[in-house]
Amino acid sequence: MNAIILAAGEGKRLRSLTKNKPKCMIKLFGKSLLEWQIQNFLACKISDISIVTGYLGYKIKFSNINYFENSRYNLTNMVETLFCAKEKLMSSTIVSYGDIIYEKKVLKKLINATDELSVTVDLNWKKYWKMRFKDPLEDAESLMIDSEGYIKDIGQKTKKIKEIQGQYIGLMKFQNSGIEFLKDFYKKAKAKSKKGVNLLNPSIPFEQSYMTDLLQALIKEGCKIKAVPIKNGWLELDSFNDYQLYQDKYNTNTISQFIKLDK
Numbered sequence: 001m002n003a004i005i006l007a008a009g010e011g012k013r014l015r016s017l018t019k020n021k022p023k024c025m026i027k028l029f030g031k032s033l034l035e036w037q038i039q040n041f042l043a044c045k046i047s048d049i050s051i052v053t054g055y056l057g058y059k060i061k062f063s064n065i066n067y068f069e070n071s072r073y074n075l076t077n078m079v080e081t082l083f084c085a086k087e088k089l090m091s092s093t094i095v096s097y098g099d100i101i102y103e104k105k106v107l108k109k110l111i112n113a114t115d116e117l118s119v120t121v122d123l124n125w126k127k128y129w130k131m132r133f134k135d136p137l138e139d140a141e142s143l144m145i146d147s148e149g150y151i152k153d154i155g156q157k158t159k160k161i162k163e164i165q166g167q168y169i170g171l172m173k174f175q176n177s178g179i180e181f182l183k184d185f186y187k188k189a190k191a192k193s194k195k196g197v198n199l200l201n202p203s204i205p206f207e208q209s210y211m212t213d214l215l216q217a218l219i220k221e222g223c224k225i226k227a228v229p230i231k232n233g234w235l236e237l238d239s240f241n242d243y244q245l246y247q248d249k250y251n252t253n254t255i256s257q258f259i260k261l262d263k
Contacts, residue, residue, distance in 0.1 A: 001048075001092040001111065002050070002088060002092070002094070003041050003048070003050065003094040003095075004089075004094070005024070005037055005051045005052070005097075006052050006082060006098055007022060007024040007054070008053060008054025008057070008069075008076075009073065009099065010022075010023065011026070011237075013238060013239040014026065014239065014240055014243065017243065020056070021059055022054075022055050022056045022059060023055070023098065023099050024098035026243070028235075028237060028247075029250050029255070033101055033237060037098075037101065040103075040104050040107050040262075041094075044104065044108060048066070048088075050065070050067070050085050051065055051068070051098070052069070052070055052082070053068070053070070054069065054071075054073025054074075054081065055074070066088065068084045070084045075208075077209055077210055078209075078211040079209045079213070079214050083186060086186075089174065089182065091175060091176065091179070093174050093175065094171070094172070094173050095172050095173070097169075097170030097211075097236075099237050100171065100235065101237075101259070102233060102235075103260055105233065106230050106234055109228055110172075110173050110228050111173070113173060115226035116174070116177055116181070117173070117175075117178040117181075117223060117224070117225045118172060118226045118227075119215065119227060120168075120169050120171040120172065120228045121227040121228060121230070122169055122232065122233075123166045123231055124230075124231035124232045125164070125166055127257075128167075132241070141155050141164070141167070142156040142157075142158045142163045143164055143167060144165055145165050150225060151215070151219060151225045152219065154219070155210060155213060155216055166227065169230075169234050169236065171234075181218070185217070185221055186214075189206065189217070190206065199217055200213040200214050201217075232257075234258075235258060235259050
């Protein structure tokens, strides 16, 4: 099993912190986001780790790590960032956003998932979103799970709480035939995009497609994606408000409501 961390983003909503460093190198509770992730991967015996860099990528320096660059990071999104490291999509690959941290047990649960495509989903999302947003529905996206635990809808804007059974956290696993399905579908979608058709999301250019666009398109293509349920145990660093909230909770010893940190 190997891991790919998608760490090309600028972090524009964190500009005071990302003026001179990539978003993934912001320190939270004494370690950078990437340090927290690498620590967890190594603790779970995953040593083949790749990082896809972009904005100020030369400032990301860890030993024994594979590096790939998305030189067009300012014009593209997560899907294109992932496929900058397509050679590392191998027999069983964990893919993680670079702006999240999570408990080791969250990672272990995903590692132990047996389906070809698995996506970590926070069922306790409302508690976390209510801390971060006045109206959670302003930011939350749809996520519906069928009776067998497979995702049937993901990543759509919604104003209906009943269409949100959990939230996607940016952590997933592709393995075995799921890897080949993913590569083949991407190749097909990329070819279609050259004719002006974006199979992932018709309302935006192909290169700006979100990962949830890709997942939803795979579902429409007949791919089964298993939801791996968790209840909190992770944090996303998306804005300066997030940063202040987390530091305040850490300083008042209340961060454990959302994540239990392994030092």
